Structures are given as C-alpha cells and as structure tokens.
Amino acid sequence: MTDHDSQDHDHAGRTPSAMELRVRALETVLAEKGYIDPAALDLLIDAYKNKIGPRNGARVVARAWSDPAFRRWLLGHATAAIASMGFGGRQGEHMIAVENTPELHNLVVCTLCSCYPWPILGLPPTWYKSAPYRSRAVKDPRGVLKDFGVDLPQSTAIRVWDSTAEVRYLVIPLRPSGSELLEEAALANLVTRDSMIGTGLPQTPGGAP
Amino acid sequence: MTYRSWADLGGRPDGRTVQPEAEGELFHAPWEPRVLALTLAMGATGLWNIDMSRSSRETLEDYSELSYYEIWLAGLQMLLLDSGAASPDEISSGRMTRPAIEVAHVLSAEAVAGVLAAGAPVSRVPDRPARFTVGQAVRTGTDSPRHHTRLPGYARGKQGIIERVHGAHVFADSNARGLGEQPEWLYTVVFDAADLWGSAPPGAAPTRVSIDAWEPYLAPA
Numbered sequence: 001m002t003d004h005d006s007q008d009h010d011h012a013g014r015t016p017s018a019m020e021l022r023v024r025a026l027e028t029v030l031a032e033k034g035y036i037d038p039a040a041l042d043l044l045i046d047a048y049k050n051k052i053g054p055r056n057g058a059r060v061v062a063r064a065w066s067d068p069a070f071r072r073w074l075l076g077h078a079t080a081a082i083a084s085m086g087f088g089g090r091q092g093e094h095m096i097a098v099e100n101t102p103e104l105h106n107l108v109v110c111t112l113c114s115c116y117p118w119p120i121l122g123l124p125p126t127w128y129k130s131a132p133y134r135s136r137a138v139k140d141p142r143g144v145l146k147d148f149g150v151d152l153p154q155s156t157a158i159r160v161w162d163s164t165a166e167v168r169y170l171v172i173p174l175r176p177s178g179s180e181l182l183e184e185a186a187l188a189n190l191v192t193r194d195s196m197i198g199t200g201l202p203q204t205p206g207g208a209p
Numbered sequence: 210m211t212y213r214s215w216a217d218l219g220g221r222p223d224g225r226t227v228q229p230e231a232e233g234e235l236f237h238a239p240w241e242p243r244v245l246a247l248t249l250a251m252g253a254t255g256l257w258n259i260d261m262s263r264s265s266r267e268t269l270e271d272y273s274e275l276s277y278y279e280i281w282l283a284g285l286q287m288l289l290l291d292s293g294a295a296s297p298d299e300i301s302s303g304r305m306t307r308p309a310i311e312v313a314h315v316l317s318a319e320a321v322a323g324v325l326a327a328g329a330p331v332s333r334v335p336d337r338p339a340r341f342t343v344g345q346a347v348r349t350g351t352d353s354p355r356h357h358t359r360l361p362g363y364a365r366g367k368q369g370i371i372e373r374v375h376g377a378h379v380f381a382d383s384n385a386r387g388l389g390e391q392p393e394w395l396y397t398v399v400f401d402a403a404d405l406w407g408s409a410p411p412g413a414a415p416t417r418v419s420i421d422a423w424e425p426y427l428a429p430a
Contacts (some may be wrong), residue, residue: 166379
C-alpha cells in the first residue's frame with residue numbers, strides 16, 4: 001500500500017468531496033506532466049454518458065428478432081454483424097451472441113472483474129460489478145434471477161457465461177408474445193439492458209415484463 | 210513472493226441480494242467519471258496494458274472494502290507508482306515535482322472517437338495448431354499461480370468440455386507480467402454445475418457454467 005492509501009483510510013469520514021479533491025489532484029498532475037489531455041477526458045465521459053449505451057444493443061436484438069438472416073449472422077459472427085450496425089471497438093472486439101429459448105436461459109457474468117460488452121451495452125451497472133452478483137451468479141443463478149423478479153420455470157435450463165477472457169457476450173432474449181406486428185424500432189423499445197445480460201426479460205407490448 | 214487476487218469471487222459465500230439499478234444510473238459521484246476517463250486516457254499512453262491494470266486492481270488488499278471506482282483509482286495510482294510516471298508526493302499534492310517520463314502516446318481529444326471505435330483486438334495469428342477440439346473432455350489445472358491469471362478458483366481442477374475454439378488470443382498471464390503477448394489458443398469450456406459445486410438443485414433443469422480458458426490452463430481429461 002502507498003502512504004497515500006493509508007492516509008485516506010479513515011473509515012469514519014471519507015467524504016465525497018475528499019475523493020473529489022483526490023481525483024482532481026491526480027488529474028492536475030497528470031496533465032501537468034503531459035500524460036493526458038483534459039479535453040480528451042471530457043470526450044471519453046461524454047461518449048459513455050451520452051453515446052454508447054444499451055440502446056445500441058437493443059437495436060441489435062430488435063433486428064435479430066425481425067430479420068432471420070441477421071439473426072443467423074449475429075449467432076454465427078456477432079462481431080461482424082454488430083459492426084454492420086455501426087457498433088464496435090473498445091471492450092467489444094470479440095463478440096459472441098447467445099440466444100434464449102423456451103428451454104434455455106442465458107446469463108452473463110464476470111466473476112474476476114467487470115468484463116462487459118461496452119459498445120452495445122455501455123458501462124456496466126453497479127450490481128454487475130458487485131460482490132454478491134459475481135459470487136452468486138455462477139453458483140445460484142436462479143436465486144440471482146429472483147433478486148431481479150425473474151422466476152424461471154424449473155423446466156428451463158440455465159447457462160451461465162463467465163467472461164474470463166476478452167470475449168464479450170450478448171444475450172438475445174426471447175421475443176415477447178404480442179410483439180408479432182411491431183416494427184424494429186418499436187421492438188427495440190421492449191429490449192431492456194438487463195434482458196441482454198440475462199438478469200431480466202424484455203418488456204411485453206403495452207405492459208411490464 | 211506470493212500473489213493474491215482479492216477479485217476472484219465466483220462461488221464465494223455471499224448472502225446479500227443483488228440490487229437492481231435503473232438503466233441510466235452510471236455514476237454515483239461526480240469524481241467517478243473522471244476516474245474512468247483518467248484510467249482510459251492513461252491506459253492509452255502505453256505505459257502498461259489492460260492485463261497489468263486488472264492485476265493492479267485485484268491485488269489491492271482493501272479490494273473488498275472499496276467501491277468500484279475507488280478500486281480503479283487505487284489501481285491507477287499503483288500503476289503510476291510502479292511505472293515511475295508519478296511519485297507518491299505528486300499524487301497526493303497534485304503538483305509536479307519530478308520530470309515526466311517518456312510515454313508512447315498521449316490521447317488527444319481529436320483521437321478519442323477513433324480510439325474507442327478501433328478498440329484493441331487481442332486475436333493473434335497462432336504459431337501452432339490448437340491442442341483441443343470441440344467436444345473434447347478437458348481438465349483444468351489446480352495451481353494457484355504466483356501471478357495474475359484468469360482461471361477462476363471455482364473452475365480449477367474440474368472436468369469440462371471444449372465448446373468453442375476462439376483462435377489464439379494474447380495470454381493474460383504473460384501480458385500482465387510484462388512478458389509479452391505470448392498468444393495461446395482460447396477455448397470456451399463448459400462445466401455441469403453439479404461438477405463445479407458437488408450438487409445440483411433437485412427437480413430443476415440442469416445449469417451449466419462456462420469460462421473462456423487459454424490452452425495452458427487445460428489438460429486432456
């Protein structure tokens with residue numbers, strides 16, 4: 001541990017403003033040393049706050065639901081199929097799409113850290129990076145699903161994908177009943193982030209999931 | 210010297226429920242996005258690679274007490290110190306007291322979109338054929354190596370089946386130690402949950418769990 005770490009470990013009263021100052025100090029010195037361009041930091045934040053997020057993945061899933069040829073391409077060569085919609089790059093270089101069926105439910109986790117397909121889902125939610133999820137998803141996936149309000153039938157098998165290397169996984173959820181007449185854009189609105197990780201189900205048209 | 214990862218959480222007892230979160234909730238304090246961006250921007254300098262970053266975070270002794278972005282900040286500080294890019298005094302004071310070291314790249318604002326879109330693929334041309342084929346039974350190693358590795362503890366010493374061959378990928382175990390990429394074949398290996406945990410919930414359809422494992426983690430079953 002560094003001196004700095006131990007100084008900051010006053011478990012009684014670490015305030016957000018102390019963290020704010022600590023981060024600001026670091027950014028200042030790294031910029032002064034010429035390692036970083038603060039304007040680049042602003043653009044990185046803007047990209048993940050406003051441009052790269054789960055609506056990208058929702059469009060991919062909606063296309064897979066409505067276009068059988070695209071679905072086959074996505075299941076066979078996900079990185080290329082996703083790139084054809086303009087999504088790709090950092091933390092999505094090696095994509096695999098896995099499909100839910102009435103018999104099989106897929107769930108994605110990274111037990112070792114927080115690996116997640118950024119180009120199509122954005123940054124991972126807090127729970128995805130949390131100890132309870134990473135500990136329990138591989139051992140008690142049905143219990144984890146219940147935390148999300150999903151009670152799978154006992155007859156549905158579960159497949160858990162632990163992202164232990166640089167391969168990133170996208171779950172194609174089951175297309176909800178009642179969505180048969182919807183166009184791609186309307187279908188995308190039914191696709192939730194959690195349904196593409198496997199901890200949730202898509203919304204049904206005109207209702208809750 | 211021993212190496213301990215505090216991040217290998219799969220299968221650990223944890224009675225806490227998972228707390229779902231709304232889709233737009235990305236950050237919970239104003240400093241968190243700055244830490245994210247600092248980490249990405251410093252990663253672009255080439256002073257270290259992504260496997261070194263993961264290693265710096267997972268070896269933090271207070272890992273389990275820190276929030277996610279606190280882990281990222283502490284990991285970044287370790288990398289800055291280890292690489293000689295900044296001193297403890299500079300990190301705490303926010304003032305430069307030593308000359309900068311040379312870095313290969315500085316991520317400019319103009320380059321951000323292109324760098325994110327390009328990513329950093331880790332697939333490499335293999336220098337030998339794959340040892341295993343789809344459908345083959347394999348057994349994972351039992352070692353706890355004294356360095357960064359990506360074979361989770363719960364999947365060590367277990368029998369599984371090769372389900373997919375991904376090609377040769379940069380080997381995290383060597384890359385994290387600065388020993389170069391040393392690409393190795395990467396496989397999806399699938400296990401029956403009953404084989405991992407010794408039992409399965411009665412009455413439920415089976416659960417299977419897969420990992421992505423580099424060839425050195427595997428032996429024929």
